[in-house]
Every structure is written in C-alpha cells, then in structure tokens.
Amino acid sequence: MTLLAIEGLTGGYGGADILHGVDLRVEPGEMVVIIGPNGAGKSTLMKAAFGLVKIREGAVLFERRDITPLRPDQIVRQGISYVPQENNVFPSLSVEENLEMGAFIRTDDIRPQLERIYNFFPRLGERRDQIAGSMSGGERQMLAMGRALMLDPKLLLLDEPTAGLSPLFIDQTFERIRKINEAGIGILMVEQNAKQALAVCDRGYVLTMGRNRIDDTGANLLANKDVAEMFLGG
Amino acid sequence: MTEFLQLVIYGVVLGSILTLGAIGVSLIYGILRFAHFAHGDIMTMGAYFAFALVVGLGFPIWASAPFAVVGGALLAIAIDQTVYRRLRRVQPIILLISSFGIAIALRSVVQLIWGPHNQVYASGIQMPYRLGDLVIKPDHVWIVLGAVVLVTALHLFLTRTKMGKAMRAMSDNMDLALVSGIPSERVIMVTWAVGGGLAAVAGVFLGMDTRLHPVMGWSLLLPVFAAAILGGIGRPYGAIAGGMVIGLSMELSTMVINPTYKPAVAFALMVLMLVVRPQGLFKGNA
Amino acid sequence: MELGGLLTYGVFFLTQAGIYAVLALGLNVQFGLTGQINIGVAGFFAVGAYTSAILTTSVTPAHLGGFDLPFLVGIAGAVVASGIVAVGIGWVTMRLRSDYLAIATIGIAEIIRLTLKNEDWLTNGVRGVPGIPRPFVETLGTDPLISLAVILAFVLLAYWLVERARVSPWGRVLRAIRENEDGVMAAGKDVARFRLQAFVFGSGLMGMAGGLYAHFIGFISPEAFLPLYGTFLVWVMLIAGGAGNNRGAVLGAFAIWMLWSATQFMTDALGAEYATQAGALRVLLIGVLLQVILILRPQGILPEHGRKGRR
Numbered sequence: 001m002t003l004l005a006i007e008g009l010t011g012g013y014g015g016a017d018i019l020h021g022v023d024l025r026v027e028p029g030e031m032v033v034i035i036g037p038n039g040a041g042k043s044t045l046m047k048a049a050f051g052l053v054k055i056r057e058g059a060v061l062f063e064r065r066d067i068t069p070l071r072p073d074q075i076v077r078q079g080i081s082y083v084p085q086e087n088n089v090f091p092s093l094s095v096e097e098n099l100e101m102g103a104f105i106r107t108d109d110i111r112p113q114l115e116r117i118y119n120f121f122p123r124l125g126e127r128r129d130q131i132a133g134s135m136s137g138g139e140r141q142m143l144a145m146g147r148a149l150m151l152d153p154k155l156l157l158l159d160e161p162t163a164g165l166s167p168l169f170i171d172q173t174f175e176r177i178r179k180i181n182e183a184g185i186g187i188l189m190v191e192q193n194a195k196q197a198l199a200v201c202d203r204g205y206v207l208t209m210g211r212n213r214i215d216d217t218g219a220n221l222l223a224n225k226d227v228a229e230m231f232l233g234g
Numbered sequence: 235m236t237e238f239l240q241l242v243i244y245g246v247v248l249g250s251i252l253t254l255g256a257i258g259v260s261l262i263y264g265i266l267r268f269a270h271f272a273h274g275d276i277m278t279m280g281a282y283f284a285f286a287l288v289v290g291l292g293f294p295i296w297a298s299a300p301f302a303v304v305g306g307a308l309l310a311i312a313i314d315q316t317v318y319r320r321l322r323r324v325q326p327i328i329l330l331i332s333s334f335g336i337a338i339a340l341r342s343v344v345q346l347i348w349g350p351h352n353q354v355y356a357s358g359i360q361m362p363y364r365l366g367d368l369v370i371k372p373d374h375v376w377i378v379l380g381a382v383v384l385v386t387a388l389h390l391f392l393t394r395t396k397m398g399k400a401m402r403a404m405s406d407n408m409d410l411a412l413v414s415g416i417p418s419e420r421v422i423m424v425t426w427a428v429g430g431g432l433a434a435v436a437g438v439f440l441g442m443d444t445r446l447h448p449v450m451g452w453s454l455l456l457p458v459f460a461a462a463i464l465g466g467i468g469r470p471y472g473a474i475a476g477g478m479v480i481g482l483s484m485e486l487s488t489m490v491i492n493p494t495y496k497p498a499v500a501f502a503l504m505v506l507m508l509v510v511r512p513q514g515l516f517k518g519n520a
Numbered sequence: 521m522e523l524g525g526l527l528t529y530g531v532f533f534l535t536q537a538g539i540y541a542v543l544a545l546g547l548n549v550q551f552g553l554t555g556q557i558n559i560g561v562a563g564f565f566a567v568g569a570y571t572s573a574i575l576t577t578s579v580t581p582a583h584l585g586g587f588d589l590p591f592l593v594g595i596a597g598a599v600v601a602s603g604i605v606a607v608g609i610g611w612v613t614m615r616l617r618s619d620y621l622a623i624a625t626i627g628i629a630e631i632i633r634l635t636l637k638n639e640d641w642l643t644n645g646v647r648g649v650p651g652i653p654r655p656f657v658e659t660l661g662t663d664p665l666i667s668l669a670v671i672l673a674f675v676l677l678a679y680w681l682v683e684r685a686r687v688s689p690w691g692r693v694l695r696a697i698r699e700n701e702d703g704v705m706a707a708g709k710d711v712a713r714f715r716l717q718a719f720v721f722g723s724g725l726m727g728m729a730g731g732l733y734a735h736f737i738g739f740i741s742p743e744a745f746l747p748l749y750g751t752f753l754v755w756v757m758l759i760a761g762g763a764g765n766n767r768g769a770v771l772g773a774f775a776i777w778m779l780w781s782a783t784q785f786m787t788d789a790l791g792a793e794y795a796t797q798a799g800a801l802r803v804l805l806i807g808v809l810l811q812v813i814l815i816l817r818p819q820g821i822l823p824e825h826g827r828k829g830r831r
Contacts, residue, residue, distance in 0.1 A: 050413065076415035084413065090406040093399065101403045104396065105415045147414065269619040271559070320815045327618055330557060331755065332814050338752050339807030345800035456630055459623045494638050501627035505612050508620055 001063055003028045003155055003186045004080075009048055009058035017056065018044045020210045024188075026155060031177075031187040033218070035194040036207035037230070042190040043085065045207065046157050049188070050082045051075050062155070077105060081148035085159040085190075088144035091133030095124055098132050098143055102150030110150065117146045120179070138169035145176065149185075156180065158189035162196075174200055198222045206230075236367040241485045247374045247443055248457075249481025250381035254436035255454065256461035256473035257388065258429030264405030264468035265425050268326035271333040272313070273433055273458060275340035278451035280306040280434020281441040282348055288355050295355050296376070299438050306434020307427040314426045319419075337452060344448040353446040377439045384435065385474060388428070392470065397424055405468055456497050457484065460504035466513055479503070531664045533781060538671040539733050541773035543754045545678045545766060546725030552764035552824070553691060554718040555698035557622035561751040563629030564723045566636060567605055568598035568730025569740050573649045574642075576735070583644040591655045595674075595731040602727025603720045605632075610719040614712040621719075629751070636742040648741025652734045667736050674732055675770065678725055683766045685721065694718050695764075752803075753780065756810050762820030771821060780806065 004026040012018040018041045026032045034042045047053045049060055051072045059068045062078050070078070081102075090098050099117060103110045118125030121142045127135070132143055141161055148156055161177065162170040170193060178200050181187050191197035198204050201218040206227060214227065221227050255277055262270045283305040284298035293301075313336055321329050363370045392398040400421050404411040412418060433451075440450055461480045465472025480500050487499040543561060550556040558564075572594035577586030589597075609628050613621040636643045643649065654662055655670040685691050693714050696704045705711050734740050753776060761772020783805060787798030813820070 052413075072413045073415045073417060076413070082413045084410065087407055088410060090403045090410060092406050093403055097399050097403075100396065100399060101411070101414050101416060104400060105417075151415070263619075269622060271622075317811050317815070324818065327555065327557060328814060328818065330619065330622060331759065332811060334559060334752070334755065335807045335810035335814075339804050339811075342800040342804035342807060346797050346804065350796050350800075453630075456623070456627050459626075463620070463623070492638065494634055495631075497627070498631045498634065501624075501631060504627065505624065508616055508624070509612055512616055512620075 001028070002026070002061075003030070003063060004049060004188065005061040005064075006045070006049060007059050007061065009045070009055060009060070011048060011053050011055040011057070012044065014054055018210050019048060019053075021058065022207070022210065022212055024205055024212075024215075026186050026188050028154070029181070029184050029186055030203065031181045031201045032189075033194075033197040033201040033204045034188070034190045034207055035197065035204060035221075035227075036213070040207045041210040042207055043159050044210075046082075046159055046188065046190050050080065050157060073105075076151065079151075079154040080157065081151055081153040081155075082157040083144045083148045083159060083161065085163055089132040089135075089140050089147070092131065094129050094131055095135075095143055096128040098147050099124075099150055102147035106151065113150055113152070117149060120149075121146055121176070138165050138172070141165065141169075141173060142176070145180070149180070153185060155186040155188065158187065160190050160192055162191065162193050170196065194227075195222070237489065238486070240368055241489065242482065243368065243370060243374065245482035245485035246478070247377050247481070248485055249478040250378050251436050251439045251443065251477075252454070252457050252461045252481050253474050253477030254381055254384060254432045254439070255458035256465065256477050257385070257470045258432045259458055259462040260465065260467055260470050260473045261401065261405070261425050262429050263462070264470075265401065265408070265422060266318075266322070266326070266329070268329040268333070269459065269467075270429075271330060271455065272336040272340060273429070274451035274453070274455035275337040275344075276306055276310055276430055276433040276451070277437035277440065277454065278344055278448060279309055279340055279437065281437035281446050281450065282344055283434065284438045285348065285353060285355065285441065285446055295438070295442060299380075299435060302434045302438050303431040306437070307431040310426040310430025310433070311423055314422070337455075341448050341452060348446075348448070350448055355441055355446075373442045377443060380435065380439065384432065388432070388470070391428070397421065401425055401428075453497070456504075457481075457500035460500040460507075463504050464507050528664070531668050533777070535664070535668045535671050535736055537774045537777040538668070538675045539729050539736065540754065540757060540777055541675045541770045542678045542729035542732065543726055544757045544761065544769040544773040545675075545682045546722040546729065547754050547758050548763065548766060548769040549682055549685065549718055549722035549725065551758065552769065553686060553694045553698070554715060555618060556715065556719055556722075557618050558625045558719075558722070559622050559751055560625030560627075560629030560632075561726055561754050563625070563632040564602045564605065564726035565730040565733070566632055566742075566744075567602045568727030569734040569744075570636065570643055570649065570730075571601040571727070572598040572731035573652045573734045573740055576653055577649060577651055582647070583640070583649060584642045591653065591657075591735060594735070595728055598727040598731030598734075599724040600727075602730070603724040606720040606723030607716070610716045614715045614719070633742060643742075646742060648739060648743075649734075650739045652738050652740065654738065655735050671732050671736065674728065678728070679766055679770060682725070682769075686766060690714070690717075753777075753806070756806055756813075758820075759810060759818075760813050760820055762822040762824060764824030765820070765822045768820050768822035768824075775821070776806075779809075 002025050006022060006024040009019050009022045010017055022045055034045060036042050044053055048055060051070050055068055059066055062080060067075055067078060090101060099114055103113065123139060124142055124146055132140065162173050165173060174196055177187060198218040198221050203215065204218050204221045205215045206213040255273060259270055259273050280302045284295060284302040287293040287298035287301055288295055317332060317336065318329055321332055360372050392402055400416050401424065403416060404418065404421050437451055440454065457480050461476035462473050464479055465476030480503060483503055484496045484499050487496065543565065547558060547561060550558050574583065574585040575587050575589045575597045576591060576594040578588050579586055605628065609624055613624045637646055654667055656666065660666045693704065693709060697711050697714060701711055757772040757776040758769050760776055762768025783802040787802055790798050
C-alpha cells in the first residue's frame, strides 16, 4: 500500500498558485528526495502534504485515506511528522521538554521513547537539560528530528535538513537520516545538497516552476546529464 | 528611614498585586499576541465576586478568594469563547479593540449589579502588627504570602506539567506547536483560565488593600502593563521582577511627588524602558 | 415635547454629533489610514478644550490666564497644544509595535486627567473653567443655530482636510505602511516619520474637537473627560461607520450618537431611582454592539475604498 500519494496538486498560499498539478508518491520505508532550483515550489509541495498550503485541486492520500482537508494537528495523528527548515525547536524549552512537546498527543508513558531518541542521538542525551536556544545549528537539527520522531511516525517530512550546517555536520545528518530510514520510517525531504541527497535516497523528483520535470531512482538522476547540468554543478 | 521602610512594605504589597495581573497579561500576549485591555476589569470582576460571597453569604474573605479565582477563570474563558475566538483569524489589532470594548462592558456590569460607590470587604480597623515604628496590616501579610504561593504554584505548573510546558512552547513558536500536534485551542483555554484566575485574585487583594470600586481594575491597567513590559512582555517570569520594580517605584516616589501622580511614575518607567530597552529587562519575544 | 423644544433638541443633538464627527475623523487618520491605536482620545480632546478655554476666557485668578483672545485663536491653540502632546508621545512609540502605542496613550490620557484635576493654578482643578464664550458671540450673538453652523463648518473643514490627505501620495504611503511596513521601509521611506505625522495630524483634529466642545458647552471640568465618553464612543463610531472611510467616520458619528441619545430616552423612562443603573446599561449595550460589529461586519457600514470583506 502506497504510504503517501500526491495527485495532481495545484495550490499556493492564497495568492497565485505555486504548484501546478504535481504528482508524487512515497512507498512504505522509502526515502524520497525533492530537488530543483530556488522558487520551484519544493518546500511548498512538502508543506502541502502537511496541510499547510491552500490546495485548490488534487488530493493528498496517506495510506489511501484522503488527508487533503485535515489540519496539521490532525495529520500528525495519522502518522506523519514534519520538521520545518527554520525555527524548528522551542528555544526557551530544554531539550527534554522539546521532545516531550513532540509527544504531546501521546497519553502513554513516553520514557522508553525518550531513551530510544537519546540512544539514537547521544548528544541530545548528554544535554537533556540544556535550553534549546543555546545549542548549535547542528544540535538543533538533531533535536528537531528527535522531536518529530517522538510519535513513531510512518512518514517523516524534512525540509532542507542540512541547510546552513558545516560540512562535517552535513555528513553526520545524512547518516542519521539514512539510519532513521533503515528503521522502516518513510522519508520525504527537500534538499539543496542534491548530490549527497541523491546518493542516499531511493528515488528523487526534480521540480521546476511548480511542475514535475523528471522522476527516477537516485542513482539514475545522479547519472542524468540534464540533472547534472542543472543542479550538480556540471 | 522609617518612612522609607514603610513605603518599601507598601511597594511590595502593590508589587505583589501588579505581578499577579502582569503574569496574565504576559501569558496572553505570548500566546495570542495581543495586549489584553480587559485584564484590569477582570480584576475588578474578581474583587466583586468575592464581595458577593462576603456580603451575601457571610464568607470570610480568605474563603471567598478561591471562588473568585474560579469565577475569574470561567469569565475569561467565556469571553474568549464568545468573542475573541471569533476574531482570532483577523489581525491582533482588532482583538485589542475588542478587548477595550469588553473592558468597558465589564465595568458597566459591575455598576449595574453593585452600584457605582466604594465598597469594602470588612469595615472596622484591623489591629496592625508593629515592628518598631513600622506598621504592617495583617492583610498586607496575607497579600504577599498569597502572591508568593500563587507564583510558586504557577512556576511548578509551567515547568512540571505537560500543559504548562505546552503553554511555554506555544509562546515560543506557535507554528511549530501546531505541527507538533499540540492542541492550540485547549492550550489557549487553559491560558485564559490561568490569566483570568490570577487577575481575579489580584483584584481581591487590591480590594483588601484599598477598597472596591468599578474603576479599580482599569486604573491599575497602566501599572500592570508597565510591569509586563518592564519584564519583557510574553515572559511570565519577567513580570514578577517588573511588578516589584513598578510597585516599589510607585510607592517610593511619594516621598518626593504628589501621591496622585503614582500612575505617572509607572508610565514614566514604561516609556523609559521602551526607549532604552524595548525588549524588557530580560529578553522578551515581542 | 412641543415643536420648539424638539427644534432646540435637534440643534443640540446635531451640534454634539458634529463634535464627535471631528473626533472620529481624527481617529480615522490614526487608525483607519495608518493602523495606529489611540486609547487616549479623551486626553487629546481635553487638552484642546482646556487650551481654548484658557486662551479665550477673561482674566481670572482661578486658573492660568485667561487671555481673552478670539475664538479662532483659541481653536488654533487647541490644535497646536494637542499636536505638541502627540509629538511627545509619538516620538517615543512610533518605532515600536502598535500595542505599545495603545498602552502609552492610556498612560498619557490618565496623566492629563490627573493634571487637570490636581493643578489648580492651571485649570482650576475639579471646579472647572466657566464662562467660555460662544463662537463669534460679539458679532453674531448667542443663537444656538450659530454654534451649530460654526461646528458644521468645522466638520466640513476636517472632512476636506482628511479626505485630501487620504487621496494624496502621503495618504497612500500611510496605507502602504499599514498593509506592509517592511515593504515601505525597503522602498526607502522613513516609516516612523510618516507614522508620527499621521498621529500628530489626528491628535490635532481631536484637539480641535475639544476646543469646539468647550465653546459650545461654555463650562468644562475634568468630569467631562472620563475615558468612556471621549474615547470609547469615538471608537465605536469609527468602527461602525467604516474605518478608513471618511464618510463612514462622519456617518458613524451621527448614527451612533443617535443610538446613544435614543438609549437615553429609553433609560430615562426607567425613572430617576435607577439613573446610575440605566447609565451603566447604556454603556453595556454599546460595548456589546461593538463586539457584534467586529464579528459580523468589521468593515463597517461604508467599507474602505478598494477593500472588501474582513480586514
């Protein structure tokens, strides 16, 4: 059963449409990346999957259920978590409190899940009482992902997870994302570091002007001459 | 020296009352992003709720206060649900105007029910405690103790409970709270309950300290906002420091200027703060 | 009420509504065009009233002056004095969020009220200033119709000024600031200066309304400037009429004043023993009316030109 299916999506933020009939799907356990030039509508497409965009036409299906009309807080309950590109932690809350907020809607004991996150991101475990606002960009990105994982989602949406990070942290972050994916969680991400993203993903979509251009496996896209010219620096 | 210490005592008492009001203003601003101009009149309502129990049922004032808190909380929720909730999608500026109208309406309700005259909880003179030349009324002790207990309880609520943390989270970053699945309407309701309850008890304390009057809360709105701004609006902990600074300044200023101009002192401090350090004593998220 | 009484009341009614129309136009410059919130309308109104009163009354030991100057000089003084207060408060708050301005205007109105009440040398304190001459009393006499004509002329003047300002390039910048401050700033305009100009302009008109009121009533005291009458009714008038629309502001002033006066007739029927309750009930009704308008028709009776639906 297809995890996420976006069908003929047209919409934007209330003004002119940004997306024009985009199709996209993510199979269970798959890692899918969206690349494209600035202003192509990549982040908008991801937000559309999370109920943050005004959709005029088309539909978003999650496990064959139509989630197009749902609000973000309802979509979270379906099993999708979203990590925005910026402002993705609660700066005045501690690390642990940030993670607790990720699990707000859970009524069971969240201690085991907290420990799992701390094992996965040891750095967060060491700093569980630190205030999130005082952490580095890389650490915040980890915390943001940790928060999104607190609900054990089936699909994780990541908006440019490596933006603004140092090269060392970029590698580490891709490594983390791959491990999350290996645990069976589907991943849909927007990335500027196209080369590295395509190298780790299963499939990729190239988006320009709010429309699908090419979709293929990551390896094929890496080898594609057009794609290489456009995004991979020749 | 005695005069100075005596004024410090009054200042701490006033500061306690201002703090309780300013915390609510700050919490509401942090989450709903508007200056709630009806806050002073919710204080007035709280004071009169307690008055109704004291006079109507013969309750002692300490037993009436908890009912006033519940009344203030329910009143704030009711106003939010009937009026503010319908205006949430428009600019915060409209909410501010609406709350100004609510303030005027609440004051009229108080006048309608309890009349326009001064009232007191208990007539007669309380025997004050004497510390050397200093005079401390028992009510003053209760007001300060009450404020300390409530502020401590609020601190525990904000740092130990899921709902309290969610309030801080929403104040930090509303969009992220929504995508995390935090139920914003429920958190907003609790915010009104806490803000309204604290305002009501501030009103009761104000009534104990001075007298009850339909304009008592509105007159305190300026110092309350001055306290919230001084502490960095949107930051409840700053409101404690802000409340104390404003309360002490207002009382101590009477050594040099005409006491009628006490509100002007609060205003001057607020303006000074806005010019020098708009983000407040501590960093606010305005 | 016989016909003569009805006519007298009609003249009285229109005169007061005219004064409110000037206030609503002043607030429209600040809120309607620029998006500023002024909760201290009563303060600027009072400054204007006292300034004109002090300038035009005969010399007396009871308060500062009087200076026995002509009516028009008094009105000019009212505009200038209110404008000066506005410059002071505006200079501090123009660079800040609109909420801060709103709070600051409460403060300034409160301080003005306290000053009027306590500084006897300046204002004669709670006893007030009596004997303020009617407009052009020496040449035209004391016919109330003259006062009405004078005040309506000032309404027209205020309307003409504000309407010209609205359609001018200056007015367009104000609306652009209201809609998208960052964009205007990016275009290299000094946003704070435009805001300050609008705030002073609007406050000047409020001062003018205060001056007109003083000459029309003939006696002023701090009691006349409680925040309710000055500020709240004007807000309801502007919101009901249509913020941003000058005809709406004038229409709102007349319509709400009519409603307000009608409620007086209704509550008068309750009898004198319920006078205070009746007064409170009237205010409560207007307070509820404001909420209903904000929820159901926030754009007012006459919406701003080129704007539909909710703000």
